[in-house]
Amino acid sequence: MKNYPKYSMYKIIDKTFFSDNVVKMEVEAPRIAKARRAGHFVIVKIGEKGERFPLTIAGADRVKGTITLVVQTVGVSSRKLAALEVGAYITDLVGPLGQATHIENKGTILACGGGVGVAPLLPIVEAYKKAGNRVITVIAARTKDLIILEEQIKEFSDELIVMTDDGSHGKKGLITEGMEAAIAKEKIDEAMIIGPAIMMKFAALTTKKHHIPTLASLNTIMVDGTGMCGACRITVGGKTKFVCVDGPEFDAHQVDFDEMLLRLNGYKDIEKAAERKYLEENN
Amino acid sequence: MEDRESYLKSERAQQWRVDLRNKIKNKERTHLVRVKMNEVDANMRIQSYVEVNSGLSIDQAQNEAKRCLDCVNPTCITGCPVEINIPKFIKRIEQGNFLEAAKVLKETSSLPAVCGRVCPQEKQCEANCFYTQKLKKTPVAIGYLERFAADYERESGQISIPDIKSTNGVKVGCIGSGPAGLTFAGEMAKKGYDVTVFEALHEIGGVLKYGIPEFRLPNHIVDVEIDALKKMGVQFETNFIVGKTASIEDLKEEGFQAFFTGSGAGLPRFMGIPGENYIGILSSNEYLTRINLMHAAEQDTDTPVVSGKNVMVIGGGNTAMDSVRTAKRLGAERAMIVYRRSMDEMPARKEEIHHAQEEGIEFMTRTNPIEYLADDKGRVNRVKVQKMELGEPDGSGRRRPIPIEGDEEIIEVDTVVVSVGVSPNPIVPDSLPELKTTQWGTIEVDKDMLQSSIPEMFAGGDIVRGGATVILAMGDGRKAAQAMHKYLNHK
Numbered sequence: 001m002k003n004y005p006k007y008s009m010y011k012i013i014d015k016t017f018f019s020d021n022v023v024k025m026e027v028e029a030p031r032i033a034k035a036r037r038a039g040h041f042v043i044v045k046i047g048e049k050g051e052r053f054p055l056t057i058a059g060a061d062r063v064k065g066t067i068t069l070v071v072q073t074v075g076v077s078s079r080k081l082a083a084l085e086v087g088a089y090i091t092d093l094v095g096p097l098g099q100a101t102h103i104e105n106k107g108t109i110l111a112c113g114g115g116v117g118v119a120p121l122l123p124i125v126e127a128y129k130k131a132g133n134r135v136i137t138v139i140a141a142r143t144k145d146l147i148i149l150e151e152q153i154k155e156f157s158d159e160l161i162v163m164t165d166d167g168s169h170g171k172k173g174l175i176t177e178g179m180e181a182a183i184a185k186e187k188i189d190e191a192m193i194i195g196p197a198i199m200m201k202f203a204a205l206t207t208k209k210h211h212i213p214t215l216a217s218l219n220t221i222m223v224d225g226t227g228m229c230g231a232c233r234i235t236v237g238g239k240t241k242f243v244c245v246d247g248p249e250f251d252a253h254q255v256d257f258d259e260m261l262l263r264l265n266g267y268k269d270i271e272k273a274a275e276r277k278y279l280e281e282n283n
Numbered sequence: 284m285e286d287r288e289s290y291l292k293s294e295r296a297q298q299w300r301v302d303l304r305n306k307i308k309n310k311e312r313t314h315l316v317r318v319k320m321n322e323v324d325a326n327m328r329i330q331s332y333v334e335v336n337s338g339l340s341i342d343q344a345q346n347e348a349k350r351c352l353d354c355v356n357p358t359c360i361t362g363c364p365v366e367i368n369i370p371k372f373i374k375r376i377e378q379g380n381f382l383e384a385a386k387v388l389k390e391t392s393s394l395p396a397v398c399g400r401v402c403p404q405e406k407q408c409e410a411n412c413f414y415t416q417k418l419k420k421t422p423v424a425i426g427y428l429e430r431f432a433a434d435y436e437r438e439s440g441q442i443s444i445p446d447i448k449s450t451n452g453v454k455v456g457c458i459g460s461g462p463a464g465l466t467f468a469g470e471m472a473k474k475g476y477d478v479t480v481f482e483a484l485h486e487i488g489g490v491l492k493y494g495i496p497e498f499r500l501p502n503h504i505v506d507v508e509i510d511a512l513k514k515m516g517v518q519f520e521t522n523f524i525v526g527k528t529a530s531i532e533d534l535k536e537e538g539f540q541a542f543f544t545g546s547g548a549g550l551p552r553f554m555g556i557p558g559e560n561y562i563g564i565l566s567s568n569e570y571l572t573r574i575n576l577m578h579a580a581e582q583d584t585d586t587p588v589v590s591g592k593n594v595m596v597i598g599g600g601n602t603a604m605d606s607v608r609t610a611k612r613l614g615a616e617r618a619m620i621v622y623r624r625s626m627d628e629m630p631a632r633k634e635e636i637h638h639a640q641e642e643g644i645e646f647m648t649r650t651n652p653i654e655y656l657a658d659d660k661g662r663v664n665r666v667k668v669q670k671m672e673l674g675e676p677d678g679s680g681r682r683r684p685i686p687i688e689g690d691e692e693i694i695e696v697d698t699v700v701v702s703v704g705v706s707p708n709p710i711v712p713d714s715l716p717e718l719k720t721t722q723w724g725t726i727e728v729d730k731d732m733l734q735s736s737i738p739e740m741f742a743g744g745d746i747v748r749g750g751a752t753v754i755l756a757m758g759d760g761r762k763a764a765q766a767m768h769k770y771l772n773h774k
């Protein structure tokens with residue numbers, strides 16, 4: 001009774017591993033490919049019993065009618081998606097969601113991406129570049145293997161700084177050190193940060209110190225992604241906002257990152273147990 | 284009006300109804316006692332999601348149908364927003380012709396099995412029944428009988444599909460698949476239109492699926508009704524957000540000539556009190572969606588839900604009752620309602636409040652939360668509540684709650700569900716700057732035509748009314764279909 005007809009069937013037509021944990025997928029979704037802009041995301045659901053979870057649209061091909069997703073496997077749902085082979089179908093996919101990035105020529109942009117946050121950063125960097133900005137990009141990860149999309153980011157960046165915690169690639173150090181280096185060299189008009197909540201917290205503190213207007217793209221827990229449930233709510237400037245409809249980008253200096261970090265852990269124990277079970281059953 | 288009255292008269296004059304009326308004297312009829320709905324025992328039902336009400340037997344239904352006096356002036360009908368010909372269907376039940384009874388329901392209501400379960404009959408048809416109005420007795424159990432006829436038809440496997448005019452090839456779009464949208468779609472299909480329903484979620488049914496729990500309205504009952512619409516040729520597009528996945532402009536280019544927006548009031552409100560974003564504090568929409576739509580309580584699904592031993596639900600509407608009773612079923616030892624007015628002002632249906640009481644729900648009335656407190660992990664563990672007294676009636680006609688200074692209490696909780704109302708879903712209005720909305724964010728429509736400031740856009744249900752009821756949403760869907768039909772014919 002649940003096989004409702006669909007405009008698109010969300011077929012996976014290409015799949016590439018960036019590392020053991022990060023996979024890029026190209027998925028058929030012609031309407032979304034046409035409607036999406038930088039900053040938008042989709043909600044995905046794998047299988048009848050799957051959960052709904054958000055992924056940024058990392059790129060799109062209007063002619064082919066496909067969108068690109070970059071997924072880091074962190075738990076059951078992301079693993080289920082990453083396990084789908086070319087030719088398979090994603091059960092449900094809805095979007096584009098959220099407010100698109102407001103792109104204009106602002107001068108010099110400092111784009112900062114941590115870990116898999118580089119995937120959502122890519123279309124934004126591309127859009128800023130095409131709007132005539134000078135773009136300096138800092139990307140960072142724990143180790144060399146976790147640095148993704150370096151070539152693609154480079155193509156749209158006037159300058160690229162790569163940082164790894166262990167120094168296995170680029171410079172050794174945290175993303176904030178890379179940011180400091182860039183800020184020391186020239187005047188930055190605006191910064192954009194995307195990555196794990198803890199990284200965004202410290203990156204925001206760094207730009208605040210230098211009075212650089214900064215946007216952060218937030219990755220809270222979501223269910224519907226349409227403003228209906230309030231699971232994604234956070235505090236910005238003392239007010240409750242819904243990341244899925246008001247965001248995902250907000251003034252990074254106004255975001256209560258500590259509250260966001262707490263809320264992200266809301267289901268951690270349940271999820272860790274579920275992941276252990278999934279891995280036992282699938283290995 | 285004249286028309287309808289004479290139509291009802293001529294129907295009432297039909298021989299089979301005259302015969303039935305003559306069979307039993309009115310005096311005898313009024314001495315019959317109202318039927319009691321069969322229910323699953325409270326201790327049993329809180330162990331599972333089994334439907335609380337288990338329906339009437341054939342005997343019970345026919346006995347109850349005998350109570351109806353087949354009034355000359357059936358005031359009950361005026362209480363029904365979709366004007367079901369109530370005495371006619373009830374008399375079909377008395378006669379034993381249950382499938383015909385179901386057909387009568389479907390003349391005006393596209394979701395009788397749903398209405399029979401969730402309509403506030405005590406405020407609508409039953410409040411206007413001759414028994415209530417003139418005899419000061421308990422009204423005919425119109426709602427139970429409606430449910431009986433609809434269930435009988437469904438279980439018989441002989442569901443009647445309404446007659447459909449041959450297709451006219453005109454494409455119309457319906458935004459949202461709640462009761463407003465489903466009704467609109469059915470009506471337009473009957474008139475021969477090529478109807479597509481767009482739904483943002485992965486399931487069809489709106490609040491009927493994601494909000495109202497299984498123990499009140501099983502999903503499979505909604506599915507049967509949706510299936511009937513499919514058989515009538517209605518097409519459904521899930522995972523499709525009009526205004527995001529495609530704009531109204533895009534859809535017009537694809538040949539859609541007019542639209543009905545039934546996108547509902549799906550934006551939860553919060554109270555803005557300290558600590559409200561702690562872990563373990565959810566909106567009722569999130570809580571119910573996780574359970575009903577995502578089946579989070581089942582072992583083999585991926586969506587998690589937190590639901591603790593001490594669950595507090597803030598609010599007194601149907602949504603609050605559904606949430607608190609769900610919490611009980613998820614194993615809460617204390618499942619509490621905190622409501623700022625008194626029992627009498629509670630907006631939830633009486634039957635649901637009664638069922639909640641039977642299930643051991645605690646009611647803390649004239650109480651309001653003012654602050655949430657949390658452990659060192661940010662997980663809510665206590666609520667500070669304030670006692671209230673009731674002042675003069677306010678704009679809503681209910682007595683205004685006033686805080687009693689200093690009268691506060693701390694209650695231990697591990698989950699809080701906030702159920703203090705919803706606002707209209709803003710996606711459609713946001714995508715159409717020229718669409719006129721009110722200061723509350725509802726879509727402005729012409730009262731008779733339900734036409735918005737964009738001529739080819741009609742709207743109804745909660746997106747126009749704010750949080751209302753299933754039957755009002757359905758009434759709007761019907762009205763809008765008629766108006767759109769007229770509009771398209773005169774364009």
Ligand SMILES: Cc1cc2nc3c(=O)[nH]c(=O)nc-3n(C[C@H](O)[C@H](O)[C@H](O)COP(=O)(O)OP(=O)(O)OC[C@H]3O[C@@H](n4cnc5c(N)ncnc54)[C@H](O)[C@@H]3O)c2cc1C
Nearest residue numbers: 053054055056070071072075076077078219220221222271
């Ligand atoms: C707007 C937005 C864009 C995102 N874009 C990407 C992206 O491009 N690539 C990518 O790899 N990840 C992205 N994420 C994060 C991604 O949604 C989560 O990693 C994913 O949901 C984890 O699911 P899981 O079941 O595999 O892990 P789980 O074991 O369920 O959870 C692991 C962690 O993921 C987070 N998480 C869990 N459930 C959700 C949920 N429903 N919504 C959001 N976060 C959740 C929590 O922090 C949790 O602790 C994005 C999140 C948001 C909000």
Ligand SMILES: Cc1cc2nc3c(=O)[nH]c(=O)nc-3n(C[C@H](O)[C@H](O)[C@H](O)COP(=O)(O)OP(=O)(O)OC[C@H]3O[C@@H](n4cnc5c(N)ncnc54)[C@H](O)[C@@H]3O)c2cc1C
Nearest residue numbers: 459461462463483489490525546547601744745751752753
């Ligand atoms: C928990 C709960 C219990 C209730 N109990 C009762 C009861 O007992 N009796 C009663 O009469 N009423 C009850 N109500 C109220 C009743 O459910 C609503 O009044 C009714 O569902 C409104 O119908 P609707 O068709 O206007 O909207 P909804 O049922 O809200 O449906 C709207 C649909 O539109 C979709 N949508 C929104 N925007 C878009 C878009 N842009 N594109 C595509 N799709 C979109 C949504 O996803 C949703 O599925 C209850 C409500 C709740 C939440």
Ligand code: SF4
Nearest residue numbers: 351352354359412413
């Ligand atoms: S008013 Fe009551 S008694 Fe009269 S027709 Fe309606 S249901 Fe029957």
Ligand code: FES
Nearest residue numbers: 225227229230244
């Ligand atoms: S995810 Fe439900 S409101 Fe944002």
